[in-house]
Amino acid sequence: MSGVPLSAVKYYQREGLLPEGVRSAPNQVEYGEAHVRRVRLIRALLETGGLSIAATKNVIASLDTDSESLAETFSVAQNAMSTPRTAESTPSDASRQRVLALATGQGWAFLPQNPGIDAAARALDGLLAIGFDPPESYLAAYATAAATVAEADLQALDTRDGIDAVAELMVVGTVLGDPLFGGLRRLAHEDATHTLRPTHDTK
Amino acid sequence: MSGVPLSAVKYYQREGLLPEGVRSAPNQVEYGEAHVRRVRLIRALLETGGLSIAATKNVIASLDTDSESLAETFSVAQNAMSTPRTAESTPSDASRQRVLALATGQGWAFLPQNPGIDAAARALDGLLAIGFDPPESYLAAYATAAATVAEADLQALDTRDGIDAVAELMVVGTVLGDPLFGGLRRLAHEDATHTLRPTHDTK
Numbered sequence: 037m038s039g040v041p042l043s044a045v046k047y048y049q050r051e052g053l054l055p056e057g058v059r060s061a062p063n064q065v066e067y068g069e070a071h072v073r074r075v076r077l078i079r080a081l082l083e084t085g086g087l088s089i090a091a092t093k094n095v096i097a098s099l100d101t102d103s104e105s106l107a108e109t110f111s112v113a114q115n116a117m118s119t120p121r122t123a124e125s126t127p128s129d130a131s132r133q134r135v136l137a138l139a140t141g142q143g144w145a146f147l148p149q150n151p152g153i154d155a156a157a158r159a160l161d162g163l164l165a166i167g168f169d170p171p172e173s174y175l176a177a178y179a180t181a182a183a184t185v186a187e188a189d190l191q192a193l194d195t196r197d198g199i200d201a202v203a204e205l206m207v208v209g210t211v212l213g214d215p216l217f218g219g220l221r222r223l224a225h226e227d228a229t230h231t232l233r234p235t236h237d238t239k
Numbered sequence: 240m241s242g243v244p245l246s247a248v249k250y251y252q253r254e255g256l257l258p259e260g261v262r263s264a265p266n267q268v269e270y271g272e273a274h275v276r277r278v279r280l281i282r283a284l285l286e287t288g289g290l291s292i293a294a295t296k297n298v299i300a301s302l303d304t305d306s307e308s309l310a311e312t313f314s315v316a317q318n319a320m321s322t323p324r325t326a327e328s329t330p331s332d333a334s335r336q337r338v339l340a341l342a343t344g345q346g347w348a349f350l351p352q353n354p355g356i357d358a359a360a361r362a363l364d365g366l367l368a369i370g371f372d373p374p375e376s377y378l379a380a381y382a383t384a385a386a387t388v389a390e391a392d393l394q395a396l397d398t399r400d401g402i403d404a405v406a407e408l409m410v411v412g413t414v415l416g417d418p419l420f421g422g423l424r425r426l427a428h429e430d431a432t433h434t435l436r437p438t439h440d441t442k
Contacts, residue, residue, distance in 0.1 A: 073369075080365040083328055110432050125286055135422070144430035152429075156422025159415040162283040166276075166411050167404070170395065177391035178416075179423050181384035186427035188380035192373065201370070208369050212362040213381075213424065218417045219338070219359025220382050224389035225413065226355075227347035229313050 040075050051089050053078050053096065080208055087211065095207050099200070110206055111147070127157030134160060134175075142179050189213060243278050254292050256281050256299065276407075283411055290414065298410050302403070313409055314350070330360030337363060337378075345382050392416060 048054040054074060057067045067075075074096075081092045135156045139146065146152075163170055189209055196202045251257040257277060260270045270278075277299075284295045338359045342349065349355075366373055392412055399405045 076368045080368050083361075083365075110428055135426075139423070139426045142427075142430075144426055145433050146426050146429040150426055150429050152422040152425030154422070155418050155425065159417075159419035159422065162286075162411065162415045163419075165279045165283050166407055168395065168399070168408050168412070171398070174391045174395055177387050178420055179427075181387045182420060182423035182427040183431075184380050184384045184387070185424055186431045188377045189424075189428060190431045192371065192377055195374070196371070204369050205371050208365065209371070210425070210428070212365045214362075214417065214421045215358050216362035216366075217381055217385060217420060217424075219355040219357070219362065220342070220385035221388055221392075221416065221420075222355030222358065222413070223338075223342045223347055223349050223353055224345075224382075224385040225313055225392060226349040226353050227345075228386075228389045228393045230348050 040079050044079065045075055048075065048078050053089065053092060077204060077208065081211060086215075095211075099203050099207060110210075111150075125158060125161075127154050127161050131157035131160040131164070138175050138179055142183065144183075185213065185217060243282050247282065248278055251278065251281050256292070256295060280407060280411065284414060289418075298414075302406050302410060313413075314353075328361060328364075330357050330364050334360035334363040334367070341378050341382055345386065347386075388416065388420060 045054065049056055054071070057071060077099075078092060078096070081087045081095055082089070087095065132153060135153050139153075160170070192209065193202050193205055196205050248257065252259055257274070260274060280302075281295060281299070284290045284298055285292070290298065335356060338356050342356075363373070395412065396405050396408055399408050
């Protein structure tokens with residue numbers, strides 16, 4: 037019913053991501069609709085989102101935690117999704133300050149613990165490490181694009197009925213919006229290579 | 240000189256990512272400028288880009304391969320960066336078709352093997368799996384944002400002197416642009432939660 041192989045469901049249970057189904061007969065286990073929905077969510081987070089088992093546990097815990105507002109649910113989910121992959125190194129103060137200046141320059145209101153600050157600052161450190169100091173126009177293009185996508189993400193929440201469905205899209209959309217954007221960016225790169233620099237060769 | 244600990248440099252060498260330095264004395268090894276630059280690049284790909292050792296090897300091989308045009312270098316790098324994480328499952332045909340329609344609707348020119356198609360299609364499958372069928376306006380916002388960022392990425396290449404420096408920014412910028420955007424998107428999310436839905440509560 038969930039479109040997920042039984043072996044995967046059993047793996048999720050072994051890893052503590054999913055409660056056991058109700059045993060209705062010696063060889064049969066029944067799964068309710070909420071259970072099926074949760075299986076799909078776990079698969080989406082693990083496979084498409086690329087989250088670790090531990091990060092997936094955190095995201096699910098955030099959905100199961102009562103939170104008071106949309107902003108709080110977002111915050112819990114975002115922090116749960118700060119995977120070890122992006123948490124490996126502390127970004128430089130200079131890059132953090134530059135991200136903060138960029139975001140406040142856009143008029144954005146956010147809390148100092150938003151995990152996006154360090155994620156963007158770490159990326160900036162990486163660009164600086166290869167000797168690329170991004171001009172303000174480059175950073176402004178990224179910020180404009182982020183605002184465009186964030187507005188579409190928030191509007192999408194209005195299409196959902198019920199608290200769980202809104203929170204679920206918040207979490208899954210935050211995770212999957214990154215590869216959706218990344219995929220389209222690679223297509224746009226190829227197009228831009230043809231159209232913006234048609235005659236430019238690297239040789 | 241590279242700002243990378245010697246233990247990390249030795250690890251890169253053991254993994255075959257980096258050639259040995261020139262031994263100038265029994266206890267001293269000399270590293271040239273190209274070597275130092277390569278160490279920084281490997282660190283950026285592994286730590287900030289979150290690539291595996293195998294994917295990092297592929298990216299470095301793509302830099303060291305003579306390629307004929309900017310488009311070709313981009314293509315080699317993009318394919319090298321299709322990490323196992325996003326290559327785990329085959330996306331549905333329906334989602335692939337939808338991504339292709341979105342991209343061609345933007346007037347983008349690209350080859351059918353561009354890895355962005357499957358990456359975006361897989362993300363779309365994940366959204367559909369939780370019952371969110373994105374409206375065209377949602378996908379169009381993502382495509383517009385991707386075009387904005389891709390143009391800035393291409394313009395940034397003009398600031399680089401020399402083939403190696405251009406190719407290096409292509410590869411590193413493709414990898415690090417994703418977390419840069421993702422970080423800013425999380426900041427924009429928090430702001431949008433306050434400003435677009437100031438009174439909306441999930442309770």
